[in-house]
Amino acid sequence: MLRQVGTARRGQISLAETQPEWSYLSVQPAKSKLLSLWRAIMKKPQAAVRSRLRKQASRQEGSEKRVLSSSQVKPSTAAGLAKRQEAAWQASVSSYHLFRDTAEVMAFRENLLNWYDREKRDLPWRRLAEGEVDLDRRAYAVWVSEVMLQQTQVATVIDYYTRWMQKWPTLQDLAGASLEEVNQLWAGLGYYSRGRRLQQGARKVVEELGGHVPHTAETLQRLLPGVGRYTAGAIASIAFGQATGVVDGNVIRVLCRVRAIGADSSSTLVSQHLWGLAQQLVDPARPGDFNQAAMELGALVCTPQHPHCSQCPVRSLCRAYQKVERGKLLASQSLPGSPDVEECASSTELCQLCAHPTEPWDQTLGVTNFPRKASRKPPREECSAICVLEQPRALGGPQILLVQRPSSGLLAGLWEFPSVTAEASGRCQREALLQELQSWAGPLPASHLQHLGQVVHTFSHIKLTYQVYGLALEGQTPVTIVPPGARWLTREEFHTAAISTAMKKVFRVYEGQQPGICKGSKRSQVSTPSSRKKPSPGQQLLDSFFRPLIPTDSSNLNSMAQ
DSSP, X not given: OOOOOSOOOTTOOOGGGGSOGGGGGGSTTHHHHHHHXXXXXXXXXXXXXXXXXXXXXXXXXXXXXXXHGGGGSOGGGHHHHHHHHHHHHHHTSOGGGSOXXXXXXXXXXXXXXXXXXXXXXXXXXXXXXXXXXXXXHHHHHHHHHHXXXXXXXXXXXXXXXXXXXXXXXXXXXXXXXXXXXXXXHHTTSSOTHHHHHHHHHHHHHHHHSTTOOOOSHHHXXXXXXXXXXXXXXHHHHHHHOOOOOXXXXXHHHHHHHHTTOOSBTTSHHHHHHHHHHHHHHSXXXXXXXXXXXXXXXXXXXXOSSSOOGGXXXXXXXXXXXXXXXXXXXXXXXXXXXXXXXXXXXXXXXXXXXXXXXXSOOOTTTGGGGOSBOOOOOXXXXXXXXXXXXXXXXXXXXXXXXXXXXXXXXXXXXXEEOOEEEOXXXXXXXXXXXXXXXXXXXXXXXXXXOEEEEEEEEEOSSEEEEEEEEEEEXXXXXXXXXXXXXXXEEEHHHHHHSSBOHHHHHHHHHHHTOSOSOOTTOSSEEEEOTTOOXXXXXXXXXXXXXXXXXXXXXXXXXXXXXX
């Protein structure tokens, strides 16, 4: 085993600890020692190796059976059982994937928090939470930010968060709002069910919990709709100071690299281990700051594709970083016949935290070998025919028809243009769409319905292609009465309504303002039949030279006719 040089005091890291574990390999005589050690290992009787592996497999199988039987235990013994399960799980895992002693944990906390105090970003929800004395208002400020930040970048959330807190500064204000108002402010942020559930939670706090937010992660998750394990832990630690760890995408990445966890990070067993590590590491004196620091580290330094390891405050404790540096050293020494240094004491075929043998370490990827995720299932593809129906001569200006989606499912409660599920093309698509339009607005001139282009928009699990049509009611008596669930809006009202980003893309096709591919969104594509590349300046000059002179003045036309 490679051992770390030096001993750290509690709360300190010695100079030796900041050096890689493998530093003694740089000494020339170590080459022969390494070769001797490897030969001794290779001569170990195979029967003994098989016996050791069978024992490890037996221990892990027993641990799995204990975990699976936990659902049959009475709630009164749940806390004690959880501790026993955690101990059994750690006993079945190689110490390589654990924090083995208090000194490591203390060093991790101190280094991370010192870095966070220096480098943390100035964000509106942090300022609001830090300056708020009232615990319920502080919890509300954290709650809103954590819900908005799910699957959404910080830069996008800042403006939405600021407008939200200005409109509804307290839980009581949000509870009194309508769903239409919530959807309208949330429009464009995506994952619209988040806003609806946030308001449902606010109403439950006000109407059933006396206006007080639960203080612990357990009660937050149990009592509030839409609050999962991560959100509950974030609120409890940041707002109420509960020493509970959290695991989000950033924390998963940090922990998988720090402890070289190469198995699928979305699997149940790996997820359980990551939550255990997070709970072990969280600083009881500053739990909220620690959790935010871990997430900040993943967002700013330990990034998915291009991590800045030289700036990482915990790189001296990072298994992935040590593995990369060790590989560089062995390659530079060109040690003949030198094997890979074993890191995990268990066989990779048995250790459920190591990468599968079919997924070997790629030296070119460095620390981004971790984490590894299972291949994602591609989104299912659907097609919809949709129409922008406009009354250009309506009283008060041009108006367009919107209908409201059902109260559940994709984009629940939002407004959209009338649409039907359809095949990619065909006459049936046109006829079905016209019938849908007439159900909302009465008899319509079928000959005016025109196909304009298409919009491809990818939601979380659906790739939806909209075949876009347009129909302008020219020369007809304006329609003023529509059934419930539909309404006519001016163009100005449309842009402030509770509509999805996809509907804005559809409207751009109708307006003809966005020909070709829309480069403003990676998740949406817009195309029209008339999309053409703009001619070059030279081509424009030639076109103007050969274009016949056509007077636009009426008097000139008359003189030419004479």
